Amino acid sequence: MEVAKITSRGQITIPIDVRKKLGLKEGDKVIFIEEGDNIIFANAAKVAFRNMQEAFEGEAERLGLKDEQDVVDLVDEVRQEMWDKRNANND
Structure with a gap:
């Protein structure tokens, strides 16, 4: 104490x-x-x-993330979506 x-x-x-x-x-x-x-x-x-x-x-299971590569792939996917949204107005 x-x-x-x-x-x-x-x-x-x-x-x-x-x-x-x-x-x-x-x-x-x-x-x-x-x-x-x-x-x-x-x-x-x-x-x-x-x-x-x-x-x-429980979110990893819900999203189907089984290993580190799944997480990397998800991050890449989200980044691509953000890039696409940001640049959609520039077309």
């Missing part, structure tokens, strides 16, 4: 062991999540990434 003291301006120094466990470095953002009577303190980037993973869960 780590303890931090709050300054008169409401600031704290996050103990080094906690920063390491959360993967925090200078300039990173943290998030405070309310869960009942508790406040969870977390690395905001990791929470956002986890939420993104959950949101995209």
Whole structure:
């Protein structure tokens, strides 16, 4: 268990062991999540990434993506569609 003291301006120094466990470095953002009577303190980037993973869960199967080449092919297809739309007005 780590303890931090709050300054008169409401600031704290996050103990080094906690920063390491959360993967925090200078300039990173943290998030405070309310869960009942508790406040969870977390690395905001990791929470956002986890939420993104959950949101995209099952999308690869839905799109029929089985391997990395399928993803590359899909990206190429989307780029071509964007190129075609952008240049359709120039014809």
